[in-house]
Each structure stands twice: as structure tokens, then as C-alpha cells.
Amino acid sequence: MSEHPAIPFNDLSRGLRRDRDLLLRAAAEVIDSGYAVHGAHHRAFESEIAEYVGVDHAVGVANGTDALELAIKAVRPAGRSIVVTAGNAGGYTSTAVKRAGLTPRYADVDATTLCLTADTVRDVLDDEVGVVVVTHLYGHIGDIPELRSLCDERSIALVEDCAQAIGADSRDGRAGTFGDAATISFYPTKNLGAVGDGGAVVTRSSEVADRVRQLRQYGWATKYDAAVSGGTNSRLDEMQAAFLRLRLPLVNGFNARRREIIARYRAAAAEIAPEVLTVLPAAGGHGAHLAICRSSQRDAVRVHLRGAGVTTDVHFPLPDWEQAAFSAHAPTTPKAHTEAACDEVFSLPLFPELTDDEVDRVCAALRSIA
Ligand SMILES: Cc1ncc(COP(=O)(O)O)c(C=O)c1O
Known part of the structure; x- marks a missing residue:
């Protein structure tokens, strides 16, 4: 811990x-x-x-x-x-x-x-x-x-x-x-x-x-x-x-800070096998609302990060049609990329007021996965 x-x-x-x-x-x-x-x-x-x-x-x-x-x-x-x-x-x-x-x-x-x-x-x-x-x-x-x-x-x-x-x-x-x-x-x-x-x-x-x-x-x-x-x-x-x-x-400055944090996460995760963890890019004018990762071992990776003191979340875990309110509209043909995304994505801490020290700690936690 x-x-x-x-x-x-x-x-x-x-x-x-x-x-x-x-x-x-x-x-x-x-x-x-x-x-x-x-x-x-x-x-x-x-x-x-x-x-x-x-x-x-x-x-x-x-x-x-x-x-x-x-x-x-x-x-x-x-x-x-x-x-x-x-x-x-x-x-x-x-x-x-x-x-x-x-x-x-x-x-x-x-x-x-x-x-x-x-x-x-x-x-x-x-x-x-x-x-x-x-x-x-x-x-x-x-x-x-x-x-x-x-x-x-x-x-x-x-x-x-x-x-x-x-x-x-x-x-x-x-x-x-x-x-x-x-x-x-x-x-x-x-x-x-x-x-x-x-x-x-x-x-x-x-x-x-x-x-x-x-x-x-x-x-x-x-x-x-x-x-x-x-x-x-x-x-x-x-x-x-x-x-x-x-x-x-303040928004343009906030967005730039968010992109900078995501770039640091990506650099820290560069050595990890992509199927274990990929941090999605947010370059150029990306809105950088969330720092999204994909992992075929999402649960294990999130547990590891939690142990290293990094809180994560999932945006979003269920396709709409797997939620009871919308299941009557479930598609009749598979939507493979949507299903895979819901199974694999998770989000790292991201807000403009994160300190550099906190970003460094998230990066160290990411490096410890490799
Ligand atoms: C992609 C997206 N669309 C719509 C909304 C709905 O916005 P609100 O919560 O203000 O109703 C949100 C967030 O809450 C969102 O992330």
C-alpha cells in the first residue's frame, strides 16, 4: 500500500x-x-x-x-x-x-x-x-x-x-x-x-x-x-x-493542463504491453475531459493501481442496451467495438488542480505495472 x-x-x-x-x-x-x-x-x-x-x-x-x-x-x-x-x-x-x-x-x-x-x-x-x-x-x-x-x-x-x-x-x-x-x-x-x-x-x-x-x-x-x-x-x-x-x-488553460497530464501518463505507460495498458492519446486540440486507458485485464490493473494509491473509475461500464431502461432497443446485430470498449476502458485521475507531485505518483504507479 x-x-x-x-x-x-x-x-x-x-x-x-x-x-x-x-x-x-x-x-x-x-x-x-x-x-x-x-x-x-x-x-x-x-x-x-x-x-x-x-x-x-x-x-x-x-x-x-x-x-x-x-x-x-x-x-x-x-x-x-x-x-x-x-x-x-x-x-x-x-x-x-x-x-x-x-x-x-x-x-x-x-x-x-x-x-x-x-x-x-x-x-x-x-x-x-x-x-x-x-x-x-x-x-x-x-x-x-x-x-x-x-x-x-x-x-x-x-x-x-x-x-x-x-x-x-x-x-x-x-x-x-x-x-x-x-x-x-x-x-x-x-x-x-x-x-x-x-x-x-x-x-x-x-x-x-x-x-x-x-x-x-x-x-x-x-x-x-x-x-x-x-x-x-x-x-x-x-x-x-x-x-x-x-x-x-479559464477553460483553454484547463484543457491544456489536462492534455499535459494525459501526455505524462502516456509517457509513463509507454513500456507496458498495449493489451495490458494503453493510455489513449489526447494531443492537439483534444478536449481531454477524461484520461482514458484500455486494458484487457482491467479489474487486475485497477486493483494494482488502487494498491498504489491511485483512484480510478469506468466511463462507461455497460452499453446502453444492457441497461434495463433501454434494453427494448437492443441492436439485432453485434456492436463489437462498443462492447469491447465497455469491457476494457477505465479512467485515471484528471482535473486541472492535480499537483505535479500527484501526477508523478500516478506515473510511478503506472510504471510499476510493466
Ligand atoms: C457525454 C455526456 N452527455 C451528456 C451528459 C449529461 O449532462 P448533465 O449531467 O448536465 O445532464 C453528460 C454528463 O453528465 C455526458 O458526459
């Missing part, structure tokens, strides 16, 4: 301590403003997050799952009730699809990136499919232009789930700029985390933004006049908007 306290998988208290005075000042400002929801901070944050992503519109909502539900409702072509998605991304899209009264259909993921691609999606498309939701899992942006073209050819809408990919860049552009709409979660552990829940839908389209604005507020066209069905109450509150405004300018 390690003589040090275990290295936490995440420790939100460090960031909260760092930002404490700023957060308290922002909270006081919100209280003094008299606006608890949809005030000046909320309006400003919607513009700032849209500009950061590189689109024209952002609509604040209560969390990332609501963002998915409302985005799907806003972009879905009428009469098409199937939403294609991946089964290895935590079930959030499946939850949103079911809440929207639609049906999930699962495509396999790419063997290396663990994300949907045009090649993995093509075979499951038919005339009933209205939306494809691509999750930029762990912060990785796949080959989106090809997926976008495939959807365009068939008049299928594309939604990007950027919950794990805020600020992620690829050679083709930033996460959130490719889809008919994209969704963000500000859950506290996310790369841009609130001090509570929060989410947003971002889009280039003013029509889609207007529809989401209507849906987040009971479907109202004007006050007390619900013009569209499927509306709900989903607001990003003023306090969270004020907090998120303070943290948005």
Missing part, C-alpha cells in the same frame, strides 16, 4: 477554494440585482459561450440532458421517430431520446476513437431516422465532415453532444460548430463546471435557437400561450450563469 493518501479521481473542492472570492462576489452581485433567472448574467453568458464555441446562438438550459432533449426536438424532421446514437456514452442521449418520445437506435463506434463515424452509422440509417447524435466522447472530435455529408444526403439532422468536448478543436473546426445544434453540460466535473447544474444548446441557426427558447419555457410563443407541444421548464439560473462567466476564460 502507498504511504500517501489516495490520489482522488477528482476533487472539486480545490477549484472552489481557488475561485472562492470571485464566486462569492458574483453571488452577491446576483442577489443585489434582484434577478434569480434570465437576468443580465444569463444574457451575457449566452453571448459569451456562443462566441467561444464559434456559433451565433446559445440557449441556456438546466443541464446537459435537457439540452440534448430540446436540441433533438428542435432539429428533428417531422414524422421521423428514430435517433441514431452510440451505446458507450453513458446513456444520456438515450435518456433524452426517450423523454422526447422517440426511439434510440444504436450504431457501433470506431475501434480506435470510440466515437461514431460515417462508416459506423451508414448501415443503420433508413427513412425513419430523423437525427444522429454524435458524442465527442472524452473530448475527441471524430471525422465530422464525412458524417455531416452522410446526414445531409439523407436529410437527417446532426446533433453534437459536446458535454465532454467544450473547447475541443480539430483540423476541421471547433466542437459544436458542425451540427444543426450542439449541446453542452456544465455539470460540476465538466471542463467548464458550474457550482450546480447547467447546460446549453448552441447553434448557427436562428430558427433552431428560437425553437429551443420556446421549448425551454413551456412551449410559450408569448407568456401563457403555449404554441408548441413538448415544452418544459428548463432554465440555467442566474447564479450559475454568473459563475460560468468567471470560469469560461
